Amino acid sequence: MVVLHEPYIQAALKEARRGRDEGGVPIGCVLVRNGEIVGAGHNRRVQKSSAILHGEMDALEATGRKPGLWHKDVTLYTTLSPCAMCSGAILLYGIPRVVIGENASFMGEEALLRERGVELTVLDDADCKQLMADFMQASPELWNEDIGV
Amino acid sequence: MVVLHEPYIQAALKEARRGRDEGGVPIGCVLVRNGEIVGAGHNRRVQKSSAILHGEMDALEATGRKPGLWHKDVTLYTTLSPCAMCSGAILLYGIPRVVIGENASFMGEEALLRERGVELTVLDDADCKQLMADFMQASPELWNEDIGV
Numbered sequence: 001m002v003v004l005h006e007p008y009i010q011a012a013l014k015e016a017r018r019g020r021d022e023g024g025v026p027i028g029c030v031l032v033r034n035g036e037i038v039g040a041g042h043n044r045r046v047q048k049s050s051a052i053l054h055g056e057m058d059a060l061e062a063t064g065r066k067p068g069l070w071h072k073d074v075t076l077y078t079t080l081s082p083c084a085m086c087s088g089a090i091l092l093y094g095i096p097r098v099v100i101g102e103n104a105s106f107m108g109e110e111a112l113l114r115e116r117g118v119e120l121t122v123l124d125d126a127d128c129k130q131l132m133a134d135f136m137q138a139s140p141e142l143w144n145e146d147i148g149v
Numbered sequence: 150m151v152v153l154h155e156p157y158i159q160a161a162l163k164e165a166r167r168g169r170d171e172g173g174v175p176i177g178c179v180l181v182r183n184g185e186i187v188g189a190g191h192n193r194r195v196q197k198s199s200a201i202l203h204g205e206m207d208a209l210e211a212t213g214r215k216p217g218l219w220h221k222d223v224t225l226y227t228t229l230s231p232c233a234m235c236s237g238a239i240l241l242y243g244i245p246r247v248v249i250g251e252n253a254s255f256m257g258e259e260a261l262l263r264e265r266g267v268e269l270t271v272l273d274d275a276d277c278k279q280l281m282a283d284f285m286q287a288s289p290e291l292w293n294e295d296i297g298v
Contacts, residue, residue, distance in 0.1 A: 051209045052201065052238065060200050068293040088237020088258070089201065093297040109237070112261075144217040148242040 005099050008032050008077045009123055012101065015042040015055065016079045016131055022047050025139075025146050026131045029059040029078040031095075038074070039063025045146055054146070055079070056086035060093070071095050079128040081108035083147060091116055101128030105136060106147065154248050157181050157226040158272055161250065164191040164204065165228045165280055171196050174288075174295050175280045178208040178227040180244075187223070188212030194295055203295070204228070205235035209242070220244050228277045230257035232296060240265055250277030254285060255296065 008030055015028025019042035031039040041058025044050055053061070056078050071093035076082075081103035082090065090098060090113060098113060099121045110120055136143050157179055164177025168191035180188040190207025193199055202210070205227050220242035230252035231239065239247060239262060247262065248270045259269055285292050 045214065049214055051212065051214055051242075052206050057201050063200065065194065065198055065200055065294065068290075068296075068298050071297060084237040084240035085234065086237070088233040088235070088240075091233035091237075141217075145214065147217075148220060149217050 003075075005077070005121065005123060008037065008075075009079070009099060009101055009125060009128075011037055011040060012055075012077045012079050013125075013127055013131070015040050015059075016128070019043050019047075019055070020131065020135065025055075025142060026135050027055040027078070027080045029055040029076065031059050031063050032075045032077060033073050043146070046142070052085070054083065054086050056082055057089060060089055069094075075099060077101075079125075080132060081106055081110055081122075082113075083108045087113050090118060097121075099123065101125040102132070104129055105132035152224075154226070154270065154272060157186065157224075158228070158248060158250055158274060158277075160186055160189060161204075161226045161228050162274075162276055162280070164189050164208075165277070168192050168196075168204070169280065169284065174204075174291060175284050176204040176227070176229045178204040178225065180208050180212050181224045181226060182222050192295070195291070201234070203232065203235050205231055206238060209238055218243075224248060226250075228274075229281060230255055230259055230271075231262075232257045236262050239267060246270075248272065250274045251281070253278055254281035 012028040016026045020026035024046040025043035028042040039062045043055045044053040075097040079101035087109035097119045160179045161177040165175045169175035173195040174192035177191040188211045192204045193202040224246040228250035236258035
């Protein structure tokens with residue numbers, strides 16, 4: 001089966017741009033289950049003064065409580081390679097597939113995810129890269145805070 | 150320097166019991182920095198209908214936004230061995246020391262944390278174990294939901 005990633009990464013990118021327009025960290029995420037977007041979110045460190053609402057976490061929270069095995073049918077789309085926290089959440093819930101807009105701006109825990117059997121696709125998307133490049137140049141301290149360095 | 154864990158794990162246990170009394174998953178956590186409790190939280194899956202507020206995440210969120218290197222002086226106390234998500238958050242923020250009430254009820258990502266240089270202390274605390282044993286027997290479905298199985 002050919003999976004067309006484009007509409008889903010575009011939805012994640014739309015979330016990321018919403019984050020940027022709100023003055024936040026421009027990273028977005030959608031969860032897809034059986035072809036349907038079941039949750040969407042973006043980094044809300046600034047907007048909610050949050051230490052844990054990365055884009056992926058915000059999307060998981062927006063999706064809400066689910067039975068134990070529910071996430072086993074989910075594909076997670078994120079505009080940026082997932083950090084240790086978000087990768088850990090992916091492992092906790094057993095999300096089997098992750099599609100990543102780009103990992104040139106930041107390399108997350110891709111090796112760990114692969115080692116644990118998660119199927120990763122990196123799109124190397126130019127729009128995702130440009131959005132992060134602009135942000136990292138404009139707000140280096142906020143970016144460092146977001147990744148704990 | 151001898152570090153006395155007792156008051157801090159008791160504070161985490163108090164959080165866990167608060168969670169139990171609210172009808173939630175009884176896991177608690179405090180963050181300690183320079184001997185002072187700077188954040189406390191407990192699992193609020195039930196209370197906030199949350200997919201991400203494990204005890205450790207709730208404590209990080211309660212502690213709030215901090216500069217990039219701030220968590221490098223933190224010791225995290227949790228009543229139960231931290232799952233993949235919470236371990237990932239520990240790695241993201243570079244928290245160097247984790248004190249665990251018990252890991253008999255659930256073994257989290259201790260091997261990964263050790264491999265990444267986090268110093269772990271497991272107290273094998275009887276009260277922590279009893280609290281979880283009672284909960285897991287009373288609410289197995291809620292527990293499975295919390296750990297994605």
